[in-house]
Amino acid sequence: MNVAIVGAGIFGMAAAIEISGRGHTVTVFDQGSVPYENAASTDVSKGIRRMWYAGDNETYVELVESAAAKWRHWERILEESVYHQTGGISIIDSFGPGTPMYESWRYLIARGATEIEVMTAPKARKRFPQFVIDDEETVVHDRWSGYIESGHAVKILARIARDQGVIITEETRVTEVTESSTGATVKVGEVEAKYDRIVVAAGVWVGRLLPTIGENVKVTHQEMLLIEVEDEPLFSPPNMPVWGVDPDGEGWYGFPLLREGCVKVSKEPLGEVVDPDFSRGGTEEFRDETLEFLRGRIPKMADGRVVSGRTCLYTTTPDDHFVIDWAPGYESVLVAGGGSGHGFKFGGSIGSLISDALEDRDNPLGRRFRIGDRFTKTPTCSQESRGFATPRET
Template sequence: MRALVVGGGAFGVASAVELRRRGHEVVLVEAGPLPHPDAASTDLSKLVRCDYGQDALYTEWMQVALARWREWNARWSGEGGRALFHETGILLLSSEPMAPGGFEYDSHALLSGMGHALERVDSAWLARSCPAFKEGRFVDGYRNPIGGWAESGAVVAAEARRARRMGVTIEEGFGVDAFVERGGRVVGVRSTAGRALEADVVVVAAGAWITTLLPELSDRLRSNGHPVFVFRPVDVTPFVAPTFLPWAADIGRTGWYGFSANADGLVKVSNHGVGVAQAPEAPRVVGATEEARFRAFLRHSIPGLADAPVAFSRLCFYSDTFDGDFLVARHPDREGVVVATGDSGHAFKFTPVIGDLVADVVEGRPHPFAERFRWREFGTARSEQARCGV
């Protein structure tokens, strides 16, 4: 089979690699360079957590993904690269005692029931072990030694190199403008420059841009921009792992989370909240109001970062489904099209396993979790439990 993948983010690259591994001829087209600086996947870092509240499916799928992340680390190192997944563990903090229905409590209960050894923490533990957090601000929570963060942009770049080595043809600067249709089915795509490429199946992995190609999804998919601030503290020592771990603080109630310093002394903070409803191609501006909001949170929670210089900020786009679950399915009304999108702000951690799901959908094979990510009409709005305000 000849497969054409549109979009070179985490979904597209992982799909291309897996389809090629299964013996298909694969062409991946990407509107910009790969990685594209505006892609959601092209970032310094993403949390890789298996903490998913009460959600058994994501928690279970993450056990598979974590094993793969470790394999990928070994492979990258073996190929002369370096480990891009940093399994530092994660701190899940709460400013109130954890209680049923709360993200921290429910994650802790589910993971403990599965046999994970989690370390319960309190304000005394934080003051002793992670003094960068303001004393007394967080009173409960736990440290999960499993999980950490991945250098997301570097992961996409590494996997794109792997795709090329495996024989995937990658065309950069190929922005898809329209589908090529024949006999009532989609048989390829046409670029903005008018070039056509044909294939047996077109996998649309266009992230937040998906509705420009498939406007019929606009009722159930929205693009929302999320500000990210990357600080360069003058003294980075308090923010280095293992003293300062990637963290989520009241995340289901306030959205705040962040990372330990990377090798360049950069410390990233973001918010898993509602975001700014905006098209991804509109000018991306992170204003002074946002910076003030971040600094106000930091002053009350991680005071040593509150006045740190900003190295850079960016607006990064979620492709939000109405229900917070990804969308990986055959298009029922456009024969020949498979969609692989709807990351809803939490899919990067599944990069090592998303290609399996996409390839199974393409080949019409069963996948244990495909039903959750099926084609669905707009319905009751909800989100994953870590998401705030949606």
């Protein structure tokens, strides 16, 4: 098949590598250079973890473990390291049956995971002295967790794609996708090109090409702060893991010292709905709010120097699960995205889900991401409980 992919973020790039690996001819279009500075994937770091997927542990744990193996495989091909298994901690105030962390932990233990330790506050304070941890809080430490240098990873994955013969057409904004009985068409202004299939992996811009998808996803404003810390060893692995505080509430999270010479702090709950071309700068309000949080929770980080603030946009579906399916009303245009704030880590495994959908092969792990009646049902996601995190009723 001759396949066009619109978008060279992680969804598009992973799809390009897998689809071309299966012998198809692939052309990728991106409106920017790769990695495009305003793409959600273009960031210093994205967390990779297998906990907090109690909404569908069976699907997500399998996918994230296979993704991790693929990230290692890609690192070997590229002879570069982008995936850092630093361990991760979640500081939570309630750890019992029915809570997202507990149900994740129970599932992983039953699956044979040996890297997870549930710590009392005194023990956690000794192990992670950077943090203020209240006596009644629990700390779940998974040594498996880590982060991926996401923007850099997309950039170097393009090398694998090109080596496999993928044509990546940068600085080229696709203005329309259409289909007829003779195939699918990509339009760039007045220029048209025909393909057997098109994959639209356009991140927050998906609604511009596929309005029926755009109507069903929320594009929200999420901010992050980059801080230079004084005591670098204290904030470097193995002393400092990827961390999260109260994931079902305030949802602060962050990363240890990164290659860029700073730590990153951000916040999980959905921000205000914005246009996909909203400014990617940071705000004073978020800076102040973050520093106030850090003074109470990681005081030595709050003493650091703020280097910059940045905005990244989530593309969130009604139930927080990705969308990998034929676009409504199309037979040869597939949509791949709806990352819902947690898509990057799956880069190593979503390529095969997208390729299977494109080749009309049933993949049990891909069923979760078919559209079905998901857009007509009452949304399950909310600020407090995300669809992938909230334990399912059995």
